[in-house]
Amino acid sequence: MASDSYCNGCIYKGLVNGNAPCCNYIFMEDKRRPCPPGEGCTVKVTNRDAQRRTAEERKRKKLELAKEQRAKRRLARVHTVVCPICGKSFETDRVQARYCSKACAKVAHKAQLRLHEKKRREMDGPSSDPSGHLLQGKALGVR
Numbered sequence: 619m620a621s622d623s624y625c626n627g628c629i630y631k632g633l634v635n636g637n638a639p640c641c642n643y644i645f646m647e648d649k650r651r652p653c654p655p656g657e658g659c660t661v662k663v664t665n666r667d668a669q670r671r672t673a674e675e676r677k678r679k680k681l682e683l684a685k686e687q688r689a690k691r692r693l694a695r696v697h698t699v700v701c702p703i704c705g706k707s708f709e710t711d712r713v714q715a716r717y718c719s720k721a722c723a724k725v726a727h728k729a730q731l732r733l734h735e736k737k738r739r740e741m742d743g744p745s746s747d748p749s750g751h752l753l754q755g756k757a758l759g760v761r
């Protein structure tokens with residue numbers, strides 16, 4: 619057959635009874651070849667193509683695995699936190715998460731500001747003390 623040489627190097631090329639070339643496409647792909655055998659073939663895959671395909675497949679699988687591992691790591695980070703504002707426990711993957719919601723974070727922030735303000739006022743208090751102890755202390759270089 620003149621078309622036999624065309625199939626050389628094709629991964630689908632097989633031999634019938636040990637010597638007659640044939641196409642194993644239908645067996646390997648589990649579907650009928652969409653083209654005539656030999657020169658009219660459109661599904662020829664050389665070993666090189668197959669290797670490239672395998673390499674791509676491997677790369678894809680590696681990427682997929684990395685993605686999976688990332689997701690797993692993320693899942694491992696998920697922990698339960700009790701919101702100090704409303705006492706509700708919630709799950710989060712953020713290490714710094716402290717509050718269950720933005721609303722609670724806002725409340726906490728406001729409380730912190732108030733605390734700050736209170737501290738500031740306490741610090742400012744003595745300086746406005748008519749006895750002027752702090753001013754005296756400052757004048758003497760005591761800090």
Ligand SMILES: [Zn+2]
Nearest residue numbers: 701704718722
């Ligand atoms: Zn909360």
